Each structure stands twice: as C-alpha cells, then as structure tokens.
Amino acid sequence: xxxxxxxxxxxxxxxxxxxxxxxxxxxxxxxxxxxxxxxxxxxxxxxxxxxxxxxxxxxxxxxxxxxxxxxxxxxxxxxxxxxxxxxxxxxxxxxxxxxxxxxxxxxxxxxxxxxxxxxxxxxxxxxxxxxxxxxxxxxxxxxxxxxxxxxxxxxxxxxxxxxxxxxxxxxxxxxxxxxxxxxxxxxxxxxxxxxxxxxxxxxxxxxxxxxxxxxxxxxxxxxxxxxxxxxxxxxxxxxxxxxxxxxxxxxxxxxxx
Amino acid sequence: xxxxxxxxxxxxxxxxxxxxxxxxxxxxxxxxxxxxxxxxxxxxxxxxxxxxxxxxxxxxxxxxxxxxxxxxxxxxxxxxxxxxxxxxxxxxxxxxxxxxxxxxxxxxxxxxxxxxxxxxxxxxxxxxxxxxxxxxxxxxxxxxxxxxxxxxxxxxxxxxxxxxxxx
Numbered sequence: 001x002x003x004x005x006x007x008x009x010x011x012x013x014x015x016x017x018x019x020x021x022x023x024x025x026x027x028x029x030x031x032x033x034x035x036x037x038x039x040x041x042x043x044x045x046x047x048x049x050x051x052x053x054x055x056x057x058x059x060x061x062x063x064x065x066x067x068x069x070x071x072x073x074x075x076x077x078x079x080x081x082x083x084x085x086x087x088x089x090x091x092x093x094x095x096x097x098x099x100x101x102x103x104x105x106x107x108x109x110x111x112x113x114x115x116x117x118x119x120x121x122x123x124x125x126x127x128x129x130x131x132x133x134x135x136x137x138x139x140x141x142x143x144x145x146x147x148x149x150x151x152x153x154x155x156x157x158x159x160x161x162x163x164x165x166x167x168x169x170x171x172x173x174x175x176x177x178x179x180x181x182x183x184x185x186x187x188x189x190x191x192x193x194x195x196x197x198x199x200x201x202x203x204x205x206x207x208x209x210x211x212x213x214x215x216x217x218x219x220x221x222x223x224x225x226x227x228x229x230x231x232x233x234x235x236x237x238x239x240x241x242x243x244x245x246x247x248x249x250x251x252x253x254x255x256x257x
Numbered sequence: 258x259x260x261x262x263x264x265x266x267x268x269x270x271x272x273x274x275x276x277x278x279x280x281x282x283x284x285x286x287x288x289x290x291x292x293x294x295x296x297x298x299x300x301x302x303x304x305x306x307x308x309x310x311x312x313x314x315x316x317x318x319x320x321x322x323x324x325x326x327x328x329x330x331x332x333x334x335x336x337x338x339x340x341x342x343x344x345x346x347x348x349x350x351x352x353x354x355x356x357x358x359x360x361x362x363x364x365x366x367x368x369x370x371x372x373x374x375x376x377x378x379x380x381x382x383x384x385x386x387x388x389x390x391x392x393x394x395x396x397x398x399x400x401x402x403x404x405x406x407x408x409x410x411x412x413x414x415x416x417x418x419x420x421x422x423x424x
Contacts, residue, residue: 023321023336030326037326044280114328115278117290117389117395118376121328123279165385185391186289247283 031152034123038155041111042125049250080126103216105139105253106130108156120163120185124147124252127154131256135214140253143220143243143253144168144208156254160246161189169211170221175199176210181221181240187247189222189240196236200227206240216255261269263313267305271298271316279327290398292406295324296372299339300365303346304355310347317343334379342368358411365407366400375400 004012004067019047053060108124126132128151136148140157147166150157159166162183170181170191177198179191204224222240229236278294285291302316321339328335346355346364355361373396377387 019340020337023333026318026322026336027325027333029322033323033326035343040276041280044276048281112279112327113283115282115295115324116293116328117375117399118375118380119328123327162378163386164391165383184388185395247286 014120020052031150034150034155034157035127035152038123038125042109045109045111048210093204103255104257106132106256107251107253108132108138109251110249111155117185119165120160120183120246121149122148122158122160122249122252124156124158125154125253126254127152127156129153132156132254137215137219137255139219139255140244140249140252142245143222144215145244145246147214147250148254150198158252158254160249162186162221162246168215168221169209170206171209172224173198173205173207175204178211184252187241188225189242190239191224191240192229192230192235194236196203198236200224200236200238201220202226206238264306264309267302268316271302271320274298275320287402288394288398288400290395291398292402293369293372293399294319294406295339296336296342296369297365297406297410298401299343299344300361300368300407303343304350307347307350310344313343313347314340332379335375338372338375342372358408361411362404362408366404369400369403370396372385 101104106126108126108130110122111125113124114121124138132148132151134148134151138145138148144161146158146160146163148156149159158185161168161181162185164183164185167180167182169178169204171178175198177194177200179194179198181189181191184190191206202224206221206224208215208217208219208221220243222242224238225241228239274294278291282291282294298320302313306313306316306369317340318336321333321336324335324339325333333377346368349355349364353360353362373392377392380387
C-alpha cells in the first residue's frame with residue numbers, strides 16, 4: 001500500500017503553495033502582455049477583415065445597397081429631428097430647464113476575443129492612455145454592448161452583455177416594468193425577477209433603467225423574444241434578443257464621461 | 258540541436274494557434290463553442306515532449322497565462338490549471354501507453370470535460386452561476402470539437418517532426 005512519508009507530504013504542500021503564489025503573482029503581467037500583443041492582434045484582425053471582405057463580396061455589396069437606401073431615409077428624418085431639437089432647446093430655455101449633457105465617447109476597434117467559451121469578452125485597441133477607465137460603458141449605434149473590465153495603457157478588455165458576469169438593471173420601455181437583464185453565454189439575454197402579473201409581451205423594447213449607477217438611463221438593450229414562467233411559478237422571465245449583434249461586433253464606442 | 262529545432266517549431270505552432278484562437282476562431286463556432294486551442298496545445302506538448310517535462314510545463318504555464326490574459330475570467334485559474342493538466346498527462350504517460358490516436362482522443366475529451374466542470378465550479382464560487390443548459394452545451398460540444406481537432410492534427414501533421422528525440 002502506497003503510504004507517503006511526512007517529508008514528501010510537506011514538500012508536496014510547500015510546492016503546491018509556492019506554485020499557487022507564482023500563478024497569482026503572474027497576474028500582474030497581464031496588462032503589459034495585452035499592450036505588447038496589441039500589434040500582432042491588430043495585424044491579424046486586419047487580414048481577417050480584408051479576407052472576409054473578399055470572400056463575402058456579394059453579401060457585402062447587397063448589404064451596402066440596402067444600407068445606402070436606409071441612410072438616405074434616415075438623413076431626411078435626421079433633418080426633421082434636428083429641427084425638433086432646436087425648437088425643443090428654445091422652448092426649454094424659455095422655461096429655464098437645465099440642459100442634459102451629452103456623452104463623450106471614444107471609438108475603438110475590436111482586435112481580439114475571448115479564446116474560450118466560458119467568457120464573452122473582446123479586446124479593444126484603446127486603453128487608459130485614451131481616457132478609458134474600468135467600469136466605462138461600451139455601446140454601439142444600435143445599443144448597449146458591454147462594460148470595460150480591465151484596462152492597459154493601449155488596450156482594454158470589454159465584457160459583453162451576454163457574459164454571465166454582467167447584470168444590468170433594465171425596464172420595458174412601453175410599461176416601465178423593471179427587471180434584471182443578464183447574459184447566458186449564448187445569442188440571447190435573460191430578464192429576470194418579473195412579477196407574475198407584469199405587463200410584458202413579445203417585441204417589447206427593453207432599455208436600461210438607470211438604477212445601476214454605471215449604466216446611463218435609456219440605452220437600448222434589446223427586444224423581448226419570449227416570456228416564460230419561472231419553475232417556482234411565482235415570477236416570470238423574458239428571453240431578450242440583444243439589439244447589438246455581439247457575435248460580429250467590430251467597433252464600439254466607449255463612454256468616458 | 259535537433260531538439261531545439263522541434264521546440265522552436267512547437268513554440269511557433271503554439272503562438273500561431275493562440276493568435277488564431279483570439280482573432281479568427283470565432284468563424285468556426287459550432288453551437289456557440291469553439292475549440293480550446295490553448296488546452297489542445299497543453300495536451301499536445303505533454304504528449305510529444307514527455308521526456309522533456311520542464312519544456313512541457315513551461316509551455317503549459319505560458320498557455321495558461323495567455324488564456325487568463327485574453328479571457329474575462331477572474332483570478333488565475335488557467336495559469337494554475339493548465340500546468341496541472343500537463344503534469345497529469347506526463348505522469349499518466351509513465352503508467353500507460355498514450356501512443357494510439359484513439360486513446361489520445363479519449364484523453365482530450367475527458368480533459369476537456371473535467372476542465373469545463375472545474376471552470377464552472379470556479380465561476381460559481383464567485384457567485385456567477387452559468388445555467389446548466391449552457392454548461393452541458395459547452396461541455397458536450399467542446400469535448401467533441403477538441404477531440405476532432407486533435408484527430409485532424411494527428412491525421413495531417415506528422416507529429417514526428419515535432420517530437421523530441423528520445424534519449
């Protein structure tokens with residue numbers, strides 16, 4: 001019967017503890033490593049993008065035609081909105097309302113993604129040197145994308161909405177019903193803690209409620225795909241389709257103030 | 258000199274697979290799961306360099322560190338776990354023969370499964386419970402996918418060109 005001696009047990013324990021300490025110590029080198037690896041990652045991502053453009057030429061051309069038409073329609077709507085904004089500003093000045101400040105954003109390109117399937121994070125090519133701090137929100141013109149969880153000098157790591165570590169206080173735009181949206185590591189999000197009698201339907205728009213300080217109010221999260229009862233039967237949850245296509249995200253805007 | 262060449266080749270393959278995993282591998286997702294190239298490199302280096310365990314452990318430590326750097330995981334789980342896997346495979350290779358491709362494929366499937374369970378337990382310890390449906394999807398698809406990629410490696414790349422010479 002194998003019986004380890006006291007001496008070998010002590011050596012094994014000391015070796016394991018030392019190894020654990022070394023592994024923890026190595027964590028401080030992660031930020032400098034990300035900064036160094038930014039350039040090869042950017043290079044490979046550029047190549048991937050160019051190859052994707054060549055391979056998917058026809059699809060991109062069709063999409064371009066569609067988007068051109070949509071842009072023309074949106075430009076005319078934008079002009080109308082601009083007129084309404086100016087009128088609104090004049091009226092607010094008359095009523096002496098305080099002006100809501102707009103966000104200051106920094107555009108960043110995605111240069112890498114999480115290598116495993118247990119996290120949904122992307123690496124962007126802007127860091128603390130560009131004013132980005134931990135906790136900054138990442139958005140796209142379509143809606144909320146995620147949150148900055150780590151920064152280096154020239155790169156940052158953004159945790160996307162469908163990561164399980166993210167939870168956002170949200171509400172249904174139509175009924176103002178509040179809930180908590182979190183990720184599922186898949187293509188959808190889940191909105192929990194909805195009362196049984198809550199008024200929520202398929203196609204309802206879900207936005208941030210502003211109750212969580214770090215997420216400004218009114219950012220678009222997604223639309224309701226399905227509403228189901230929890231196993232206990234006491235509450236409901238909704239499956240949310242994110243507004244942003246998190247699997248194909250290539251650029252984000254980081255709100256720095 | 259020959260060993261330096263093969264080690265250099267392996268390091269180049271490991272670096273390329275790491276870059277691939279972080280940039281392009283998203284295109285080859287199946288059911289939202291992609292092959293764990295870092296874990297595959299660890300298993301490969303342990304199988305091919307069983308006589309040079311410091312090199313195998315060093316590569317495993319580097320792969321674990323890079324995986325923790327790129328992923329959003331808290332702590333240094335992979336920095337600790339991947340060298341442990343390497344050590345396990347090195348010790349196992351002394352007890353049983355791991356020459357046959359079928360055994361190697363089963364090994365990677367089992368390693369992927371246990372690695373996934375440990376990762377989930379670690380995530381749960383921080384209060385972030387991954388739903389069991391998602392866990393099972395990642396475990397089942399990941400195990401099969403990793404095994405398939407390893408099979409392709411042994412089928413199309415001559416492992417003898419990478420293997421350390423036996424002393």
